Amino acid sequence: MKKKLFALIVISIAASMPAMAEGEYDDHIKARQGYFQAVKLNVDLLSSMVKGKTSYDSTKASIAADNIYQLSRLNTQIMWPKGSGNDSENTKAQPDIWEDFSAFEEKFNAWRKASQQLTATAGESLSVLKTNFSELSHSCKSCHREFKAR
Numbered sequence: 726m727k728k729k730l731f732a733l734i735v736i737s738i739a740a741s742m743p744a745m746a747e748g749e750y751d752d753h754i755k756a757r758q759g760y761f762q763a764v765k766l767n768v769d770l771l772s773s774m775v776k777g778k779t780s781y782d783s784t785k786a787s788i789a790a791d792n793i794y795q796l797s798r799l800n801t802q803i804m805w806p807k808g809s810g811n812d813s814e815n816t817k818a819q820p821d822i823w824e825d826f827s828a829f830e831e832k833f834n835a836w837r838k839a840s841q842q843l844t845a846t847a848g849e850s851l852s853v854l855k856t857n858f859s860e861l862s863h864s865c866k867s868c869h870r871e872f873k874a875r
């Protein structure tokens with residue numbers, strides 16, 4: 726019985742070895758990528774309405790816009806430790822982020838501002854949504870252009 730337990734422990738330690746050998750910042754990288762996937766899910770819903778692929782739904786638009794705003798309000802600093810840039814093959818974050826972290830934060834702030842504007846108005850009408858949505862997607866692209874590898 727004891728032997729079996731010991732064998733089990735050895736096996737489970739061995740099984741967790743490859744995970745331990747992975748990059749130091751894998752958890753941070755996974756967290757921020759998952760975070761942006763959650764943002765994307767809501768952005769895609771709005772984008773589909775803006776492009777006329779789905780019909781405009783004021784309630785759904787408001788919920789998605791509010792989700793984006795709430796996500797933009799998180800303090801994500803913990804997800805961006807220095808050294809977790811694209812030296813590792815798992816991330817597309819550019820090392821430039823840590824050269825000038827305040828420039829990166831400015832892009833975050835611009836996104837937060839665009840999200841706030843969007844959440845206040847997304848439920849009004851499709852034309853208002855369209856105007857503010859373009860501002861929002863501009864704020865994403867503006868950061869990606871500088872700080873995210875293709």
Ligand code: HEC
Nearest residue numbers: 758761765768816817818829832833836864865868872873
């Ligand atoms: C302040 C900069 C910044 C802003 C603003 C920003 N992003 Fe990103 N985004 C990044 C960086 C950096 C990465 C790469 C993260 C990594 O791979 O570690 C990323 C990655 C992503 C990814 C890929 C996630 C994955 O699974 O690898 C998606 C999707 C994404 N962003 C969508 C968006 C959308 C949509 C917006 C706007 C609503 C947005 N981002 C705003 C910096 C930003």
